[in-house]
Amino acid sequence: MKKLKMFVNGKVCKDPKLATAKHFFFPGLDEPGNTSNPLGSKVTPVFVMQLSGLNTLGVSIARIDFAPRGQNPPHTHPRASEILTVLEGTLYVGFVTSNPDNSLIxxxxxxxxxxxxxxxxxxYQQNVGSxxxxxVAAFDSQDPGVITITNAGFGANPxxxxxxxxxAFQIDKKLVDKLQSSFWMDNN
Amino acid sequence: MKKLKMFVNGKVCKDPKLATAKHFFFPGLDEPGNTSNPLGSKVTPVFVMQLSGLNTLGVSIARIDFAPRGQNPPHTHPRASEILTVLEGTLYVGFVTSNPDNSLIxxxxxxxxxxxxxxxxxxYQQNVGSxxxxxVAAFDSQDPGVITITNAGFGANPxxxxxxxxxAFQIDKKLVDKLQSSFWMDNN
Amino acid sequence: MKKLKMFVNGKVCKDPKLATAKHFFFPGLDEPGNTSNPLGSKVTPVFVMQLSGLNTLGVSIARIDFAPRGQNPPHTHPRASEILTVLEGTLYVGFVTSNPDNSLIxxxxxxxxxxxxxxxxxxYQQNVGSxxxxxVAAFDSQDPGVITITNAGFGANPxxxxxxxxxAFQIDKKLVDKLQSSFWMDNN
Amino acid sequence: MKKLKMFVNGKVCKDPKLATAKHFFFPGLDEPGNTSNPLGSKVTPVFVMQLSGLNTLGVSIARIDFAPRGQNPPHTHPRASEILTVLEGTLYVGFVTSNPDNSLIxxxxxxxxxxxxxxxxxxYQQNVGSxxxxxVAAFDSQDPGVITITNAGFGANPxxxxxxxxxAFQIDKKLVDKLQSSFWMDNN
Amino acid sequence: MKKLKMFVNGKVCKDPKLATAKHFFFPGLDEPGNTSNPLGSKVTPVFVMQLSGLNTLGVSIARIDFAPRGQNPPHTHPRASEILTVLEGTLYVGFVTSNPDNSLIxxxxxxxxxxxxxxxxxxYQQNVGSxxxxxVAAFDSQDPGVITITNAGFGANPxxxxxxxxxAFQIDKKLVDKLQSSFWMDNN
Amino acid sequence: MKKLKMFVNGKVCKDPKLATAKHFFFPGLDEPGNTSNPLGSKVTPVFVMQLSGLNTLGVSIARIDFAPRGQNPPHTHPRASEILTVLEGTLYVGFVTSNPDNSLIxxxxxxxxxxxxxxxxxxYQQNVGSxxxxxVAAFDSQDPGVITITNAGFGANPxxxxxxxxxAFQIDKKLVDKLQSSFWMDNN
Incomplete structure (x- = not known):
């Protein structure tokens, strides 16, 4: 029976007649994520994998917690734009435009x-407050995806x-080997 | 020259070379909206009309404030799905599915x-806390639109x-006239 | 086996090799709908649930019949725009724009x-002829959905x-109770 | 000033504040098209060029009249699917699926x-009644486009x-020349 | 079990966890197609049916080989635009715009x-070199479809x-019968 | 007059009546790009900025040349998927999937x-032949965009x-400073 499982953009629709409040409900986004990690940050996604009622709705959100000096490292969302709103504290936030300008906004x-x-x-976001x-980040996709640059660049498997x-990085093989053997945390 | 003004889904794109941080930045969503009104609620939208950098990005958000017993009355967004997250207090929140079931979730x-x-x-959302x-609401459109049912139903102009x-409402003409002459607040 | 049934935007695709004329054919839209009901109107939809060949085509239609003084009450289609064409008789037809203008067109x-x-x-449409x-209404979705305002507003279940x-409606609890216990016809 | 004219998918948006009922209204689709022509048919389109309010709405319709034995010759719509409904008379209607099957439905x-x-x-549609x-045809585009096969094939300019x-047609040059010098009616 | 097979725009998604390089890899586009046929041309498609990893990616390509005087006969892609690039030789290439202009570009x-x-x-493309x-053609759909005009027009089944x-073609029944009994090659 | 210039997804549409073959034609993709640069590679894009007729068509291509040991460094296209086809030589090509797997394909x-x-x-692509x-790369967007990881990461301005x-990279400030003062070639 296993081969009958289907994946339609990552998620199979429920029979709409069976949908109840619990498919559209997700609790606990007020709980801080655990930032006791090398990055000092934690992302709590509410994507379609966490909240099945988002299927076909085209929207999702995430909470991001930062310890002092914590960082959400440079990353992209391959399938979504984002609006980032600061709820507490002070963040240094930026994005870089595409070639050829690579302007830092x-x-x-x-x-x-x-x-x-x-x-x-x-x-990226960096906690620069005390x-x-x-x-909180909002996305125009139920499944935005996350690509952390260092993880994909140096932590790929294999x-x-x-x-x-x-x-590409104009660095020597020794440093590449060191970087590839580092631990690249996934804070998602 | 006025007739040269163009509207492309409500917003003309800037020359991308001229885009700077200020086009992507919006301050002050931490400031409570003024709920001193008959509905006891206030919506602060951050749509493309408020934040021009959202143009073509397909995402937007809004903050909603509620006084005790305040209500964001029954409404729809004609061009977007929504994720609603409670930041403070207790809200009774629901939506009704389409015909023929009209299930209340x-x-x-x-x-x-x-x-x-x-x-x-x-x-709708109703403040049921003390x-x-x-x-905060997130939308998968830069311009979701808002249609308050009572305002469109009884406050249309003309x-x-x-x-x-x-x-439609199975009510008499006298009540219709009274409703049509009522003040229908737009809390957006 | 029942749980293997899938819903992809409400409809599973047939194997294209098996498609025949009958999947694309729907008869009898010339037959008047039965308007012997309190609204004096009847909608005959030709959506993907009625005409399976519409799946992925993004278009659908409906016929609407009106007895004298019959009404298709205020409603929305959450997933489609509409072109309404009068085939017989005289209809008073209108729509209300979104906040803040709520202009009646x-x-x-x-x-x-x-x-x-x-x-x-x-x-809405109201028969104002003798x-x-x-x-006939045409839609840019194979599954436009219908939300009758009164049914969703006062006939939700629960x-x-x-x-x-x-x-929201600035009416007293007694009237609300009366309206909620009324029979809200679904003419679809 | 001429070079300031813009074309956004063929149509510039009006300032939404200036939209009135006349932009959404189109009269006279009950008037038969003039079928006194070699094809014995006439298409009356209600696309965005005829009804400016359709801009961004993604839907359009057309009326098609047929004299006895009249034909709407083989054609395609490059940007839309279609639902065809017969209002009067009897039509032989068909479409051909894509390669490799080329099944006639x-x-x-x-x-x-x-x-x-x-x-x-x-x-195509052919009047086979007396x-x-x-x-009436409904489309999921405000600007479906029409490509009459013979006109594009033998009446191209140059x-x-x-x-x-x-x-391509396995016919001799003499017949090609004759066909290319024929009058290919555009019934749109 | 057969009836459990699903078709989602022609292709069922694999479980993303099971995707490996072979699902994204397709070899041998450097091999010339066999043009020993009446059209003197051969299309080698790399659509989602040939390369399953294209599913949901919205892009595909094809190689087209031409013998001297070979032709890729007039055709359309119902679901994609195309960029055609000549890798070897000299081709006379054109397209015809839609009604009413039918301009040959x-x-x-x-x-x-x-x-x-x-x-x-x-x-169409015609080899006019010695x-x-x-x-190579690139398309903005994983499943562009191909409709050869003559095959659909005269080789439909039935x-x-x-x-x-x-x-439609202003030709006599005898020629129509002859054309309909001809062999219409599908070079795809 | 300058402020009347409009940008609709980066490109203003021409009046369709004025479109001629030259708007759809682009020559010279057989000419090798100049790879005499530190990366040993050169991208020749045929996007909507180079070929105006691609506007609204949703497709584009690029040629990529590699000197021996040349590299097209790790990059993304924010608005398109890609099909890469090798025309000459031998390339080591890969992509990394998103978090949490970061599988190298x-x-x-x-x-x-x-x-x-x-x-x-x-x-990325690396020339591993002699x-x-x-x-040639094909994209499902007329304007895919290119983000070279090192250029955006270390060559942003400011x-x-x-x-x-x-x-993020677990490297010391001295190396960061060195990398940020390096010359990051844009081979597009």
Whole structure:
């Protein structure tokens, strides 16, 4: 029977007659994520895998917690644009535009400040306040995807052949090997 | 020159070379909206008209403030699904599915609770806690639109001919006239 | 085996090799709908549930019959815009734009007259001629959905908590209770 | 000033504040088209060029009149699927599926009968009744486009080089020249 | 079990966890197609049916080989626009715009030359060089579909009733019968 | 007059009546790009900025040339999936899937081999043959965009604050400074 399982953009629709409140409900986004990790940050996604009622709705959100000096490292969402809103604390937030300009659009955001981030652009958040920080991100996809640049670049499984990052990053093979053997945390 | 102004889904794109951080930045969503009005609620939208950098991005958000017993009355978004997250307080939130079932999907949401609302479905929020309440809504459109049922139904300009609401709502002409002369607040 | 049934936007695709003329054919739209009901109107939909060949095609239609003084009450289509064409009789037709304007765009349409209705906007038709009336509506979705305002507002199952319609419609609890116990016809 | 004119999918949006009922209204689709022409048919389109309010709505319709033995010759709509409904008379209607099957899906449609036609497929209607016939077509695009096969194939301006139709149609150059100098009526 | 097979736009998604390089890999597009046929051309498609990893990606390509004087006969892609690039040889390439203009947009393309072809428009390529020719076409759909005009027009199964092509092509029944009994090669 | 210039997804439509063959034609993709640069590669894009007729068509291509040991460094296309086909030589090609798997999907491609690359995923090509190599990439967007990881990460203008790459890449500030002052070639 296993081969009868289907994947339609990652999620099979329920019979609409069977949908009840629990398919559209998700609790506990007020609970801080555990930031006791090297990045000092934690993402709590509410995507279609967590909230099945989002299927076909085209929208999702995530909560992001930051310890002091915590960072949500440079990443992209391959299938969504984002609006980031700071709920608590102070974040240094930016994105870089595509070639050839690679302009850095950045801002220090305080509580209540918002930055819009175009689809697929590399962006990051860094806690630059003295306490914890919290942000909420909204996406125009039920399944935005997350690609952390360092994880995909140096933590791929299996690793990318040395010749690629050596030339791309203009660093020597020794450093590439060190980076590829590092622990690349996935804070999602 | 006025007739040269163009509207492309309500918003003309800027020359991308001229885009700077300020086009993607919006401040002050931490400021409570003024709920001193008959509905006891206030919506602060961050749509493309408020944040021009959202143009073509397909995402937007809004903050909703509630005084005690305040209500965001039954409404729809003609061009977007929604994820509603309670930031503070306790809200009774629901939506009604389309014909023929008209099932009420409802929940009492506390801080951190989320309800997903399919595109175009009638939904509402009522503050059922003892204090103020705050929620944030995310949408999969840069311009979701808002249709408050009572405002469109009884506050249209000019009013809809009596015969329509009389029969539709099964109420007499006198009540229709009274409703049409009422003040229908737009809390957006 | 029942749980293997899948719903992809409400309809599973047939193997294209097995498609024959009968999947694309629907008869009898010339037959008047039965308008012997309190609304004096009847909608005959030709959506994907009635005509399976519409699956993935993104288009559908409906016939609407009106007895004298019959009404297709205020409703929305959450997933489609509409073109309404009068085939017989005289209809008073209108839609209301979204907040904040809530402008009523209305017309008395005679045979051969057309009104375009944007996606998700509340609209209605009322027979204002002396005889029967017939209209055909075309939609840009194979599954437009129908939300009758009164049915969703007062006929939801279970009913919406009194506090919501009482405040929203500025009417007393007694009237709300009466309306919620009324029979809300679904003419679809 | 001429170079300031813009074309956004063929149509510039009006300032939404200026939209009135006349932009959404189109009269006279009950008037028969003039079928006194070699094809014995006439299409009356209600596309965005005829009804400006359809802009961004994604839907359009057309009326098609047929004299006895009249034909709407094989054609495609490059940007829309279609639902064809017979209002009067009897039509032989068909479409051909794509390679490699090229299955003919055809039906004789009487008043009230419907055939769905997938996007871009070649289709035609032929009046096989004793009197006039009328049909209405609905499309999931505000600008479906029409490509009459013979007009594009033999009436292109300038004509396609002889070598192409000679080989493609397996006919001699003399017949190609004759066909290319024929009058190919555009009944749209 | 057969009836449990599903078709979602022609292709069922694999469980993403099971995807490996082989689902995204397709070899041998450098091998010339066999042009020993009446058309003197051969299309080698790399659509989602040939390369399952294209599912949901919205892009596909094809290689087209031409013997001297070979032709890819007039055809359309119902679900995609195309960019045609000549890799070897010299092709006379054109497309015809939709009604009412039916303008022929044509060019003689040499190695390295490109022509863009809008979705659903009739187009063709003819080898007008002295040797073989090769082109590659790119499409904005994983399943563009191909409709060869002559095959759909005269090679439909079953054949279209004589009355239709006789009137449409302004040719006599005898020629229609001859054309309908011809062998219409499918070079895809 | 300058402020009247409009940008509709980066490109204003021409009046369709004025479109001629030259708007759909692009020459010279057979000419090798100049790979005399540190990356040993050169991309020649045929996007809507280079070929205006692609506007609204949703498809584009690019040629990529590689000197021996040349590399098209890790990059993404924020708005398109890709099919890469090797025309000459031997390329080591790969992409990395999104979090949490970060699986490397890679292959050594010879002439005629193809790899499909999902939208927004980081991918690269490295010439691992003894001579030059050439590939052609097809995209399902008229304006795919290109984000070279190193250029956006270390060559942004102005540079990203040190604290971000230091923590993200687990490298010291000295190396970050060195990388940020390096010359990051844009081979597009």
């Amino acid at each position: 950045n801002r220090t955001l305080n509580k209540g400040d918002i930055l819009a981030i175009p689809q697929g652009f590399i962006h 306490g914890n920080a919290v942000a 690793p990318i052949s040395d010749a690629v990052p050596t030339k | 409802n929940r009492t949401l506390n801080k951190g609770d989320i309800l997903a609302i399919p595109q175009g479905f009638i939904h 204090g103020n309440a705050v929620a 009013p809809i001919s009596d015969a329509v609401p009389t029969k | 209305n017309r008395t349409l005679n045979k051969g007259d057309i009104l375009a209705i944007p996606q998700g906007f509340i609209h 005889g029967n009336a017939v209209a 009913p919406i908590s009194d506090a919501v319609p009482t405040k | 055809n039906r004789t449609l009487n008043k009230g009968d419907i055939l769905a036609i997938p996007q871009g497929f070649i289709h 009197g006039n016939a009328v049909a 004509p396609i080089s002889d070598a192409v139709p000679t080989k | 044509n060019r003689t393309l040499n190695k390295g030359d490109i022509l863009a072809i809008p979705q659903g428009f009739i187009h 040797g073989n020719a090769v082109a 054949p279209i009733s004589d009355a239709v092509p006789t009137k | 890679n292959r050594t491609l010879n002439k005629g081999d193809i790899l499909a690359i999902p939208q927004g995923f980081i991918h 001579g030059n190599a050439v590939a 540079p990203i604050s040190d604290a971000v790459p230091t923590k």
